Amino acid sequence: GYGQAAMGPFYCPADQTVYLDLGFWQDMQTQLGASGADFAKAYVIAHEFGHHVQKLTGASDRVRQAQQAARSQKEANAWSIALELQADCYAGVWAAHAADVSGGAVALEAGDLEEGLKTANAIGDDMIQKRMSGKVSPEAFTHGTAEQRVQWLRTGYRTGDPNACDTFNQ
8 A cells, every 4th residue: 555654664464564664764853853863763663573573473463353352442552552562672672682683783872772762752652642733642542652662662672582572461
């Protein structure tokens, strides 16, 4: 299908592909107030690849089934939030191991994690809603609050363990 830069990068489970609109990086800074630093971009990309991990582990299929069985939109959204926060956590796990698995070619520098956390904060549902409409409607959240996104990115980075990313039982 056709997407717009405003959607940002996304993962398509049907073809198991991450799509990046390069115009989003500019939007991320100017419209969302996120960082434009390299690690901020790497965090967003790692988050999308986290969705691929979820596809491979079956988590995304289980969430889709749970959403279909949900009794309310709020319950369906809660499943979506857990999935998104897990992808944030997986991005943190990637960051924790990036230098090791790349032979040192990818290494976090001073301030990189903070740039990722700033971006996670900027793309929380509450922050986006506040910026767009001036009000926050928690019942419409699908990706998690700024605080939640920061918490799970930090958890993944701090532990370096994908098993610590169980956002479904929190």
